[in-house]
Amino acid sequence: MGTAEPQVATAQSQLSDGFQLVIDALKLNGIDTIYGLPGIPITDLTRRAQAEGMRVLSFRHEQSAGYAASIAGFLTQQPGICLTVSAPGFLNGLNALAHATVNCFPMILISGSSEREIVDLQQGDYEELDQLAVARPLAKAAFRVLQAEDIGVGVARAIRAAVSGRPGGVYLDLPAKLFAQTIDAAAGTRSLIKVVDPAPKQVPAPEAVKRALELLKGARKPLVILGKGAAYAQADAEIRSLIERTGIPYLPMSMAKGLLPDTHEQSAAAARSYVLPEADVVMLIGARLNWLLAHGKGKTWGGKGAKDWGGQRFIQIDISPQEADSNVRIDAPVVGDIASCVSALLAGIGSGWAKPPAEWLRAIQERKSKNIAKMAETLAGNPSPMNFHSALAVVRDVVKANPDAMFVNEGANALDFARSIVDMYRPRKRIDVGTWGIMGVGMGYCVAAAVVTRQQVIAIEGDSAFGFSGMEVETLCRYNLPVCVVVLNNNGVYRGTDVNPAGGPDVAPTVFVKGARYDKLIEAFGGVGAHATTPAELRRAMEEAVRSRRPTLVNAVIDETAGTESGRITSLNPSAKKK
Numbered sequence: 001m002g003t004a005e006p007q008v009a010t011a012q013s014q015l016s017d018g019f020q021l022v023i024d025a026l027k028l029n030g031i032d033t034i035y036g037l038p039g040i041p042i043t044d045l046t047r048r049a050q051a052e053g054m055r056v057l058s059f060r061h062e063q064s065a066g067y068a069a070s071i072a073g074f075l076t077q078q079p080g081i082c083l084t085v086s087a088p089g090f091l092n093g094l095n096a097l098a099h100a101t102v103n104c105f106p107m108i109l110i111s112g113s114s115e116r117e118i119v120d121l122q123q124g125d126y127e128e129l130d131q132l133a134v135a136r137p138l139a140k141a142a143f144r145v146l147q148a149e150d151i152g153v154g155v156a157r158a159i160r161a162a163v164s165g166r167p168g169g170v171y172l173d174l175p176a177k178l179f180a181q182t183i184d185a186a187a188g189t190r191s192l193i194k195v196v197d198p199a200p201k202q203v204p205a206p207e208a209v210k211r212a213l214e215l216l217k218g219a220r221k222p223l224v225i226l227g228k229g230a231a232y233a234q235a236d237a238e239i240r241s242l243i244e245r246t247g248i249p250y251l252p253m254s255m256a257k258g259l260l261p262d263t264h265e266q267s268a269a270a271a272r273s274y275v276l277p278e279a280d281v282v283m284l285i286g287a288r289l290n291w292l293l294a295h296g297k298g299k300t301w302g303g304k305g306a307k308d309w310g311g312q313r314f315i316q317i318d319i320s321p322q323e324a325d326s327n328v329r330i331d332a333p334v335v336g337d338i339a340s341c342v343s344a345l346l347a348g349i350g351s352g353w354a355k356p357p358a359e360w361l362r363a364i365q366e367r368k369s370k371n372i373a374k375m376a377e378t379l380a381g382n383p384s385p386m387n388f389h390s391a392l393a394v395v396r397d398v399v400k401a402n403p404d405a406m407f408v409n410e411g412a413n414a415l416d417f418a419r420s421i422v423d424m425y426r427p428r429k430r431i432d433v434g435t436w437g438i439m440g441v442g443m444g445y446c447v448a449a450a451v452v453t454r455q456q457v458i459a460i461e462g463d464s465a466f467g468f469s470g471m472e473v474e475t476l477c478r479y480n481l482p483v484c485v486v487v488l489n490n491n492g493v494y495r496g497t498d499v500n501p502a503g504g505p506d507v508a509p510t511v512f513v514k515g516a517r518y519d520k521l522i523e524a525f526g527g528v529g530a531h532a533t534t535p536a537e538l539r540r541a542m543e544e545a546v547r548s549r550r551p552t553l554v555n556a557v558i559d560e561t562a563g564t565e566s567g568r569i570t571s572l573n574p575s576a577k578k579k
């Protein structure tokens, strides 16, 4: 500010406050949506953000707002913002913050907090809690802003921490007093930072790329595994090119489904249990060797014992240099952002790359065809009552007819069957329970998916899973979102058939009210409820939901004996193991 303007007595109009600076800092960085729940001390922040043209989506529970913010981060590469009140609201949002960190989704949990001088002396303030200390171990980074002139820096640091390198959840603590602090408006504006290049490219070292290509070249049974990091990267064309130009079969992890259409001839998803132990060189792209891939060893990978190495050699493309060797030896780590790494590999491959040995491809094709034929037979059945397969055969058709629809999925059997039965055709369409296998993401994900993509959303929910966020059907109706929730209702957790071993009046812990009508819930808020006992009824209800784009909940009655304990992960269940 070089020009000296006369300082006349309009001081009032030239002041800015903490509320304003938080809003301005977010807007300056292109953040236009807040997922939250109002109350002391952030009620006015929600009002003023809305007045300033931000989209402020209000939820019934902070956990749903947090999951919405986390998945908005995954879908947009911009930090999703969750806004909560102090202590209890903050704690309700914390689960989602941890979820974001574990899943590498960029998210910022902004919570109001109580007065520092009272909290720190533990004098019993309203909603007293040292939130920063609680958040820190669960977040990629955690910051507190005490002075209005530092709001710009606080928001900038939070954004950089959330999206740069390996993304994650960031906590930003804003004490009540900060919001009302006033500073000179011009100084306030100057204090804001528009973050330049928030997620800088990280280009891999040429020798790392060369090492990886040499290993891949020598492979007789190569395999690529695509993780949700690959989906996050939005390097869809490059990834598809790499797969198709090398001719290597690939496996998509759950949220990487659709990066290439699941019907792609190189997909080895239907031969997973064959390719994992058989492969000799495995290239991981944005996929970690965590429990979901049996830690890269053991019987899944052809190892003799539960912890034995199966003999595979691994190439791992990851943005974090610490990821390599976390479970088994990585022979060729390629560290960088996925777009840069895949581009570098493509450049190194050139045009004369030899396809994998025909024998390997033929063996996979054989298994695939057999398994697909077997599945088709199961899907064609029309048992009464409906089972997961006959219901999901319908869902599969509806998704095929609407490939741009977002697909939300949680539950145990409801998750595992849907993952393997319902094909995805486009990148980042499938969003689910993620690394933790967490229940409760459902309705928050639906809201964010609808808001961010403006596409139809289809949610396939176990009846237990749905219950964790069920009240948010009011949110779906309030914002009139094009969401079709299908509750696969088998009367309980995994199944509805358990009995109380002690014979008392309480039902077993896994069992719910039999024949519950979840469709009635949404009707209470003006949404469309439908009750489906046959595949034909389910199809009609889903097609009508997609046609009308009205918030809809279909209660799909599933045979209560159809599920298995813990779905596909029964082996992780201690008591089931003993049996």
Ligand SMILES: Cc1ncc(C[n+]2csc(CCOP(=O)(O)OP(=O)(O)O)c2C)c(N)n1
Pocket (backbone or CB within 6 Å): 410, 411, 412, 413, 414, 415, 436, 437, 438, 439, 440, 461, 462, 463, 464, 465, 466, 488, 490, 492, 493, 494, 495, 563, 567
């Ligand atoms: C937050 C959380 N609490 C508990 C669990 C344990 N859990 C795993 S799946 C599941 C529910 C499975 O039942 P349902 O959603 O009805 O699916 P179904 O297998 O019956 O289709 C539960 C409670 C979890 N994964 N996450």
Ligand SMILES: [Mg+2]
Pocket (backbone or CB within 6 Å): 462, 463, 464, 488, 489, 490, 491, 492, 493, 494, 495
């Ligand atoms: Mg169930």
